[in-house]
Amino acid sequence: MSLREMLKGKVSDEELAKVRRSFEIIGDIVITDIPDEILHLKDLIVDAILKKHKHVKTILRKVGEVEGPYRVAKYEVIYGGETETIAKEHGCRFLLDPTKVYYSIKLSGERERIAKLVKPGERVLVMFAGVGPFAIVIAKLAKPSEVVGVELNPAAVEYFRRNVELNKVENVKVYGGDVREIVPKLEGGFDRVLMPSPQIAESFVDVAAMKVKEGGYVHYYTFAGVEEEEELPRKVEELFKAHGVECKAEFMRKCGNFAPYVNRYVVDLKVLRKQPR
Structure with missing residues (x-):
């Protein structure tokens, strides 16, 4: 039963239409989006979530988008x-605090997909x-020789280190x-490079191009x-060609x-040739 279904009959149809259909559960924390115009329904929404998910200890309302370095x-x-909290996926555990670091359980399937390609x-x-979800899932589900993860946020770096220990992955x-x-100073090249930050990936194409084999x-x-979907693969190819x-x-x-009408996309690129630099 969805949140809207649980609130039906308790609020007006106009209010119900503004209730978000879904929310994200990370460990025992729920992240929900309650528009300002129905904030007066907060207690009803909290009660509905807790009735359905009794293990939840904290509910966070999103008040600002992912931003900043x-x-x-x-x-x-x-x-x-x-x-x-501790989030679990694919036999891995990730200690994290969503108010200090970025993590989305919605990318769990994508992490598994990539791991199966390695x-x-x-x-x-x-x-x-x-906090290491891509790196650690790959290390757990595949047999890479080494996985190198680079992260700017000091809080995320600390959780990443703790998660490597928590999951007993020695090759990360x-x-x-x-x-x-950091990346230009790393020795050697890489068989596979992941750029899982849609906001800024385009600004780092040169770094990835330098290190991918x-x-x-x-x-x-x-x-x-x-409307850009059809042309996106060609556009990304051109970014790397440059x-x-x-x-x-x-x-x-x-x-x-x-x-x-705006989505997150992943494009898998096979490197055919690299010009000497």
């Missing part, structure tokens, strides 16, 4: 208080690695700092309007939405 959204506590012995780079290396400063793959994430890397977009899919 640390990619963190703004929240207010509308129930409970403790904001640190071949034994690959060296993988995860840019904008957050954590680097705290700016991708642009010929014959390797780049997984490029971006936001785009539905930095001396000839790629072929082998796969593209929608993996979440950002706003009405």
